[in-house]
Amino acid sequence: MPNATGLLAYCRAGFEPELAAEFHARSAELGFAGYAKTQRDSGFVEFICDDALALSRELNASTLIFGRQCIVQFAALNLVSRNDRATPIVNAVREWLTANDLKPFGSVVVEHSDADEGRQLAGLSRSFGNALRGILRKEGLIAPKDNRHEVQLHVFLKDETSCAIGFSDSRTSSPFEMGIPRLRMHADAPSRSALKLEEAFLVLLDANERAKFLRDGMTACDLGAAPGGWTWVLVRNGLQVTSIDNGPLRESLMESPRVTHLRADGFKWSPSRTLDWMVCDMVEQPRRVAERMGEWFANDWCRNSVFNLKLPMKKRWQEVELCLERFEAVCGKPMTVRAKQLYHDREEITVFAQAKKP
Ligand SMILES: C[S@@+](CC[C@H](N)C(=O)[O-])C[C@H]1O[C@@H](n2cnc3c(N)ncnc32)[C@H](O)[C@@H]1O
Structure with a gap:
């Protein structure tokens, strides 16, 4: 047999x-x-x-x-x-x-x-x-x-x-x-990175979750936003976005009433009210990013997040395990965490995180 x-x-x-x-x-x-x-x-x-x-x-x-x-x-x-x-x-x-x-x-x-x-x-x-x-x-x-x-x-x-x-x-x-989801680069998108966030929403969320968690008028911030690919994806989903980066955003985004650009440090900035989304594509040590992402949930600064962890050249699986453990430990509460090396990810993985309902 x-x-x-x-x-x-x-x-x-x-x-x-x-x-x-x-x-x-x-x-x-x-x-x-x-x-x-x-x-x-x-x-x-x-x-x-x-x-x-x-x-x-x-x-x-x-x-x-x-x-x-x-x-x-x-x-x-x-x-x-x-x-x-x-x-x-x-x-x-x-x-x-x-x-x-x-x-x-x-x-x-x-x-x-x-x-x-x-x-x-x-x-x-x-x-x-x-x-x-x-x-x-x-x-x-x-x-x-x-x-x-x-x-x-x-x-x-x-x-x-x-x-x-x-x-x-x-x-x-x-x-x-x-x-591999076949996504086409949109002519208006400020960077190819836009495809990463689009793919993350497609692969890490199901259709019901997308409809529920990504709604017109919701609030978001984008840490390490320039030139604005991720911000552009959020705006297309109807979100109101605060984009944090010392670098400039694409002009068309700066003119959008849905975008506020702040030249600030993404590791220090925090919102005055809970945001629906925090996304982060800052190029930094993955452990440092994971810990900071954890602080966002520990402090209830956001309900949902998509963030990237850029991987070092060696022991990448161990680094991923360590970062995800550290992230959940800093969150200090039960979390839904889904991680994937997306097709549009290179030396990195993308994580979706959400605090579980009590
Ligand atoms: C890979 S790019 C982001 C691309 C962006 N997601 C897009 O779709 O166009 C990384 C960005 O992180 C920013 N960055 C790195 N460290 C930062 C920090 N501490 N605070 C704010 N931005 C930071 C850099 O200036 C750079 O623009």
Whole structure:
């Protein structure tokens, strides 16, 4: 009987050691033994584990900080014939569904890593994905119409002749192909950083939360705001923003009645009344940022926050663990904390935080 052999997660190229360390730490916490198989700059990590299915349920893959997408792997195939890559995949999928008495998958996606080598497979993934979808549908192995609420089948091309096959649960997986939301840079946005905050709202909040927590007329401050990408995103969401930076904001923002620019130190400034949001993109030591963010919640200066932690070059997973622990300790109250290395993040992660209702 085919077995789930492990978890396979995609990450930013170069961050495989961080994702591997995260897998080790999180699985050990949950009482699962396993080991990570990684290759530097490959853009993915395999975590081999006896009870991968149970681990995936307990882990909630969407909470991985360095994993953009995580699938439960049940087959690894060599696709020896370039003329017929589909047959071995169809056979493996049928075997898995039959052996486990499962209904067809909701849909299929053919993916590759977001690393130099992987990106060369983009064309093949697209064309092969279209062909495979038709074949799997004809064989009754995926639903007659794509259903993203059902379990999704993933075929992950490692190169032209090998792939991993697995699945993800729509409740705990990224809805985006390869875990990457395709956001377009808006012509009016003052900086590319705007995409980071847009992605943070999209990935770290669900649709209900966005509607509830980001409403017209709410108040916010943006620490380290210049040239104004994050402020611009907040204004577009209807918020009234105090933007803190010694540097200048883009002119169009300065003219907005929704923006007040203060030349002040983001580590010292605090509001006179509780704000709905505090966002922070200051380039500083992550521990210093984490502690200051904690003070904001300890003092009830804000209800919600998105902040970035810029990571050092070494021991980045340990630094993240330490910073998040420190942050919660300084907050001194129960918090909802979600962290992710977003697609638009480079050597950094983004954190959403909110004080839990008493
Ligand atoms: C990465 S940029 C922010 C980009 C911005 N989020 C955007 O979307 O355009 C970092 C900013 O933090 C500011 N900064 C660094 N330390 C600061 C401090 N102590 N107080 C205020 N701003 C600070 C810098 O002046 C710089 O403009």
